[in-house]
Amino acid sequence: MALAPQDSKLTVKDYGSSQDVRWCPGCGDYSILAQMKKALANMQLPKENVVFISGIGCSSRFPYYMDTYGMHSIHGRAPAFATGLKTVRPDLHVFVITGDGDALSIGGNHLIHAIRRNVNIxxxxxxxxxxxLTKGQYSPTSECGKKTKSTPFGSVDNPLHPLLVALGSEAGFVARSVDVHTKHLAETLEAAARHQGTSFVEIYQNCNIFNDGAWEWATDRKIKSDNLIELEHGQPLRFGSNNDKGLRVNSNLELEVVTIGENGVSESDLLVHNSQRKDPALAYMLANMHHPEFPEPVGIFRQVQRPIYDDDVREQVRKAREARPGGDLKSLLHAGETWTVSASN
Amino acid sequence: MSSMETVDTAGPQRKVEVIEGATVRFAGDSGDGMQVMGAQFSTSSVIHGNDIATLPDFPAEIRAPAGTLAGVSGFQINFSSQEIYTPGDGIDTLFAMNPAALKVNLADLYEGGLLVVNSEAFTDDGLEKAGYKTNPLEDGSLNNYRVVSIPLTRLNRDAVEGLGLDRKAADRCKNFYTLGLAYWIYNRPIEPTVKWIEKKFAGKSDLMEANLRTFRAGWNYGETAELFTSAYHVEKADIQPGVYRKITGNSALVLGVAAASKLSGKDLFYASYPITPASDILHEVSALKNHGMMTFQAEDEIAAICAALGAAFGGSLAVTGTSGPGLALKMEAIGLGIMTELPVIIINVQRGGPSTGLPTKTEQADLLQAWGGRNGESPLAIVAPATPSDCFTMALEACRIALKFMTPVIILSDGYLANGAEPWRIPEVDDLPAIDAPFCTKPNAEDGFNPYTRDERLARPWAVPGTPGLQHRIGGLEKQHITGNVSYDPKNHDFMVKLRQDKIDGIANDIPPLKVFGDESGDLLVLGWGGTYGSITTAVERARKAGKKVSQAHLRYLNPFPKNLGEVLSRFKKVLIPELNLGQLRTLIRAKYLIDAKGLNKVQGRPFQVAEVLEAIDKALED
Incomplete structure (x- = not known):
């Protein structure tokens, strides 16, 4: 992955393409686009070494708006395209842009396999x-009972939680941010981009046309501090508008919300976040906290190193070449048992 | 088996009859080593200098219940001092390892043919499993054959006695006893198999010794047992000088795409999901890492084609391989390959369908799927090899076309070609076609880079990520001509649909014209495609020898067709199209050329027999 700065510094604007952005006015995607450009500019990634690959859906129009290489592929399959590209081109920085329907419904299989392989994307x-994009049907992350055009009596499916899927696939880097938390989002995107191996970021994004306010509890300035908990490696898990609440593990090995100063609880009782634990159990518990019963964590849940698929594939090829050098076309064609028929035969 | 002469040799019972060729079938339980025996006999025969054609035939189940009809596995080989094109209609010698193998295969044994059976397998239990009410070895039902009944189990155990093998391991060697006997009967060189056993069982000296001993004991049995009136000798075939190897269709596809990778300087990326009968391609490419070849065993068929397209975007020679049901799954992504105009090769080793169908049997029923099984107007190039070794040539061709025209190309192989083997004269590297596939490295417009500009062949430039200044976006939405920006303009869509069609049609200018074998005009043209070449060629040769005005043409390019196809068809009064489907090529030919082509259609999971094609030729000439 080339992170080397170029001679002339690239600005945020340089990463944008000439195409008009055509998301609905007020869509959360605008903010994500802006923060992505900011993160790339911050890293000074050469534009030609960056590739955005998307599936189908509103979010998947993203590549068209970046002046990088891009592929707007087919529904749900972006991780598979990215796997092929990254395996043959280790020099590129490959991003997959996907949505809840794209990644978890039609593309669930590719998502889990890209993550478990730990492709460097x-x-x-x-x-x-x-x-x-299909104008308002419920998705695999819609809450149970959701009334939409296709579920006028309310959906009866239990939703999937993206981070639990990622952790279940043993993702090495798992994070969450919110579209309008611009600074947090830009920092999270940069951390994800710098991680070696699959990094997975869930971004709470508002669809102001078909599901407006879905994340209001996480974005409304008045209430968000009571509903979100910011994860910081090495820091106790505190939250709340007065920053007096926290998380601790109780004797049933469950997370519980406590208030500092009540029932003899002090800061030293709180759980200290450790994103680098090899065991994913704590990250799983954190990801399994759902509003409104719990504050939902944002930030980096897990950040550990695992063997990287594309590196290992190329390493096998390198070793095989070293062990048996000189593999030219003639030797390839003549491998195995051969015999010669001479003209006098 | 046509007898030519008889030669007396030194030993009293060692009479050797010289014959032109023979067809032998080994049949037994799947898992009993029939495929190994067949492969060994084939290798020995080609090294001896014969032309061969083989037909492995095995059940879809890995280990069906022992002794049952469903579990019978067979391997047929036709070997000859003359050039041959098919594994043979019927068989001269049948090795039947148990009653079920006899029951399944006897109908194909010629009257008077040699039948070698393991007498010890004809127990009450064995006979019952095979559905025999009486023992065919005793009830006279085999009187029309030359039956040689040998106590194989005991003979094999005797041969390996003293090596300390348990009974199960000892009995597992018995296929080599049979093979040794087969080598004696047909005077095959034993050295290639001795070497193979030594390599296969290297490090397991007891098993190596056991297999070598029983193999030699089988040969000696033929020499001494006086059960056989004569052995046979098949002269070397008069074949073109050169270095040869035995090759199956699947192996030839591997070598073809690997050679294309070396010739084009593009790394090979082979992405696939295991599926019968295409899995061997994945196995073989994955063994070529020392040649820089990369493989990706994907999570499913769709991921395999998508990863291949991702690799193609990155500048690799991208190939995916599958069989019919897998091709169906890949179609949406192939459409994306057509829209994004990326070079990708899709190998489809056809098998019996629809759905799961007959996984281990051959069929040609995916032509229309390949031709038009996608949404929208979505043309691509289709090639189809005619023989196992032609798989090499057509794989190279598929890669050349894909890279030159920036398009997906489907290779239609089939189960018969995939597993069938023949001798292959290894081409000189210098004789292989150059494959020039340069990347675009510089901006092609005043304002930067336009990814949908065209060269004289209507191919767009291949600009790979990492190239400064050529950043661009591709995707499944319709693109504006030249700029490649998303466009919903009705006229642009109309233009682009026609442009994509014109590009594929233009490949006709870059492929060889269709050749006619036989007279350039006449009463009947037999037009075939794909793996039916051998049967059709043999049938047409025989019909012509009988004085019939029949010619043959075989299509290896199915989209676009060779430019002269219409003109060739017009020179014959009648056209017969034999296919292992219900008439898919015939449908295309009738639609395009408005001729009343007739079909010979069979969907039994087996190749055409020569006699079937001959009969259809006679009928077509009479009608």
Whole structure:
């Protein structure tokens, strides 16, 4: 992955393409686009070494708006395209842009396999809990009971939680951010991009047309501090508008919300976040906290190193070549048992 | 088996009859080593200098219940001092390892043919499993054959006695006893198989010794047992000088795409999901890492084609391989390959369908799927090899076309070609076609880079990520001509649909014209495609020898067709199209050329027999 700065510094604007952005006015995707450009500019990634690969859906129009290489592929399959590309081109920085329907419904299989292989790519899942491009059907992350055009009596499916899927696939880097938390989002995107191996980021994104306010509890300034908990490696898990609440593990090995100063609880009782634990159990518990019962964590849940698929594939080829050098075309064609028929035969 | 002369040799019972060729079938339980025996006999025969054609035939189940009809596995080989094109209609010698193998295969044994059976397998239990009410070895039902009944199990155990093998391991060697006997009967060189056993069982000296001993014991049995009136000798075939190897269709496809990778300087990326009968391609490419070849065993068929397209975007020679049901799954992504105009090769080793169908049997029923099984107007190039070794040539061709025209190309092989083997004269590297596939490295417009500009062949430039200044976006939405920006303009769509069609049609200018074998005009043209070449060629040769005005043409390019196809068809009064489907090529030919072509259609999971084609030729000439 080339992170080397170029001679002339690239600006945020340089990463944008000439195409008009055609998301609905007010869509959360605008903010994500802006923060992505900011993160790339911050890293000074050469534009030609960056590739955005998307599936189908509103979010998947993303590549058209970046002046990088891009592929707007087919529904749900972006991780598979990215795997092929990254395997043959280690020099590229490959991003997958996907949505809740794209990644978790039609593309669930590719998502889990890209993650378990640990392909060196960054997957950004824009979660708006609705099908937007097809005009408002419930999605695999829609809450149970969701009334939409296709579920006038309310959906009866239990939703999937993207981070639990990622952790279940043993993702090495798992994070969450929110479309309008611009600074947090830009920092999270950069951290994900710098991670070696699959990095997975869920972004709470508002669809103001078909599912407006889905994340209001996480974005409204008045209430968000009571509903979100910011994860910082090495820091105790505190939150709340007065920053007096926290998380601790109780004797049933469950997370519980406590208030500092009540029932003899002090800061030293709180769980200290460790994103580098090899065991994913704590990250799983954190990802399994759901609003409104719990504050939902944002930030980096897990950040560990695992063997990288594309590196290992190329390493096998390198070793095989070293062990048996001189593999030219003639030796290839003549491998195995051969015999010669001479003219006198 | 046509007897030519008889030669007396030194030993009293060692009479050797010289024959032109023979067809032998080994049949037994799947898992009993029939495929190994067949492969060994084939290798020995080609090294001896014969032309060969083989037909492995095995059940879809890996280990069906032992002794049952469903579990019978067979391997047929036709070997000859003359050039041959098919594994043979019927068989001269049948090795039947148990009653079920006898029951399944006897109908194909010529009257008077040699039948070698393991008498010890004809127990009450064995007979019952095979559905025999009486023992065919005793009830006279085999009187029309030359039956040689040998106590194989005991003979094999005797041969390996003293090596300390348990009974199960000892009995597992018995296929080599049979093979040794087969080598004696047909005077095959034993050295290639001795070497193979030594390599296969290297490090397991007891098993190596056991297999070598029983193999030699089988040969000696033929020499001493006086059960056989004569052995046979098949002269070397008069074949073109050169270095040869035995090759199956699947192996030839592997070598073809690997050679294309070396010739084009593009790394090979082979992405596939295991599926019968295409899995061997994945196995063989994955063994070529020392040649820089990369493989990706994907999570499913769709991921395999998508990863291949991702690799193609990155500048690799991208190939995916599958069989019919897998091709169906890949179609949406192939459409994306057509829209994004990326070079990708899709190998489809056809098998019996629809759905799961007959996984281990051959069929040609995916032509229309390949031709038009996608949404929208979505043309691509289709090639179809005619023989196992032609798989090499057509794989090279598919890669050349894909890279030159920036398009997906489907290769239609089939189960018969995939597993069938023949001798292959290894081409000189210098004789292989150059494959020039340069990347675009510089901006092609004043304002930067336009990814949908065209060269004289209507191919767009291949600009790979990492190239400064050529950043661009591709995708499944319709693109504006030249700029490649998303466009919903009705006239642009109309233009682009026609342009994509014109590009594929233009490949006709870059492929060889269709050749006619036989007279350039006449009463009947037999037009075939793909793996039916051998049967059709043999049938047409025989019909012509009988004075019939029949010619043959075989299509290896199915989209676009060779430019002269219409003109060739017009020179014959009648056209007969034999296919292992219900008439898919015939449908295309009738639609395009408005001729009343007739079909010979069979969907039994087996190749055409020569006699079937001959009969259809006679009928077509009479009608």
């Amino acid at each position: 960054t997957i950004l899942l824009f979660n708006n809990r609705i099908y937007g």
